[in-house]
Amino acid sequence: MSTFGRGRRRGARSEEPPATGDAAQEADADPEQVARAIALRMLTAAPRSRAQLAEAMARRDVPEAVAERVLDRFADVGLVDDAEYAGMVVRTRHAERGLSRRALGTELRRRGIDDETAAVALEQVDDEDEEQAARALVRKKLRTTTGLDPQVRTRRTYAALARKGYPPALVGRVLREELAAEGIDAEEDGDLLGGG
Template structure:
C-alpha cells in the first residue's frame, strides 16, 4: 500500500522562482504536460501564485509549454495506440485543463471513419478462434463484453453495437464455406 506523501514545504531560504523552474523542468522531463497540470504541481509544492504564474508564462514564451501542441500530441497518441474515442479524449483533455477551442482543434484530426476503424480493430483483436459465434449465447456474451470494452474507451453504445455486430457478421461470413 503506497501512501501519498505530503508535499514538502518550500524552504524559506530558497528562491521560489528557482524552485518553481526546477519543478517545471523536472515535470516536463518525464512527459509533456499542460499548463494546468504544471500549475497544480506548483500549488502542491506551495509555490506562491504570482511566482508560479511568472515562471509558467516564461515557459510558454519559450515554447516549453504549449497547450495546443500538447492537445494535438495527446489526441494523436491516445487515438492511435489506445484506440480511444473522441468523447473520452475530450474528457481527458478537459481534465488536464485544456481550453475547449484547443480540444476541438485537436479532435479535428480524427475522422469518424478512423474512429470506427479503431473500434473495429479493437474488437477484432479480442476475437479468438475458440469463440463459437454461431452459438447464440456465446455471441450475446461476447457482444456484451466487447460493447462494454468500447464504452470504456469512450464509444457511444449505438456505434459500439454497430461495430461489434459488423465484426461478428464478418467473422461468421468467414467461417461459412
Template structure:
C-alpha cells in the same frame, strides 16, 4: 494529496526552483499548463511565482496547451484506442481549454474512430470463443448476446458511442462467421 508547506525561499530563488521543477516534470512527458500549475502549487510555490515561471516557459515554447492537446489526442487514440468522448474528458481533466480541445479532437474523424474500434474488436475476438452452444439453458443467442454486450461495453468504456460500437461489433461477428441476424441495438 495534501499541499506541502509554502516554499520560504526568496522569490528569485523560488522562480529558479519552480522552473527546475517544471523542466523535470516535462522530461517525463509534455503537460498542460494547468497540470504544471497544480503540481507547483501542491509543492508550496507562491501562485504569482508559478504564473511568472509558466508565462516564461510558454513564451519559449516549452508549455503549449494546443500542441499538448494534439499530441495527447493522437497518442491516446492510436496507442490506447480511446474514442473522442473519452479523450474530451481526459483533456478537460488536464485543464485544456475547450476550444483547444475541440481543435485537437477534430483530427479524429468518424472513419478514424470506426477503424480504431474495429481493430479493438478484432483483437478481442482473436481470443474469444465464438463456438456458441445451440442447446442448453439460454441456448446460442444468450452466449452470443453476452459476447456482444462485453464487446460493446469495452468500446463504451473507451469512449465510443454505443450505436457505432454496436454496428462495429455486429459487423465483426458476422465477419468472424457468427450468426448476427437477430441482434438489434438496445
C-alpha cells in the same frame, strides 16, 4: 582530521538552493527558482499541460503570481504549449489505446486543457478514424472471446468499447458487421445486440 573526512555538517547550508525536495521549500528558498525547478523536472520526465505544472507548483506553495510568471516564460520559449500537448495526447492515445473522441476529450479536460484547445486537437480524429479504431477493437475482442456464447462475446465487446468512450450505436453496427463476417447473424439470434 583531513578535509576529506570532515564532509558537510548536518544542517549546514549549501551554496546553491536545492532544485527539488523538501529542502527546496525552506522559508528562504526563492519561489521563482522552486517554480522553475518543478517545471523543468516535470517536463524532463514527460510533456505536461500548463495546468498540470501550475497545480504541481501550487502543491509546493509557490505563489500564484510567481507560477504564472514562470509559466509565461516557459510558454514564450516553447517549453509549455497546450495546443501542441493536446495534439500529442490525441494522436498517441487514439493510436495506441484506441480511445474515442469522447474519451479523448475527457482526458484532455482532466489534464487541464481548455475546451477550445481540446476541440482543435480533437479535429485530428474524424468519423472514419473513429470507426476504424472501433472496428479494430471489435475484431480484437471477438478474437479473444472465440468459443464463448455469442451473447457473452457481445456483452464483453460492448463493455470494452464503452470504457473507451465509443457510442453504442457505432459499436452495435460494427459488431453486427463483424459477427456477420464470422457467419453469425445477430438479427436472427434474437436479443444478441439488444443492449449488450
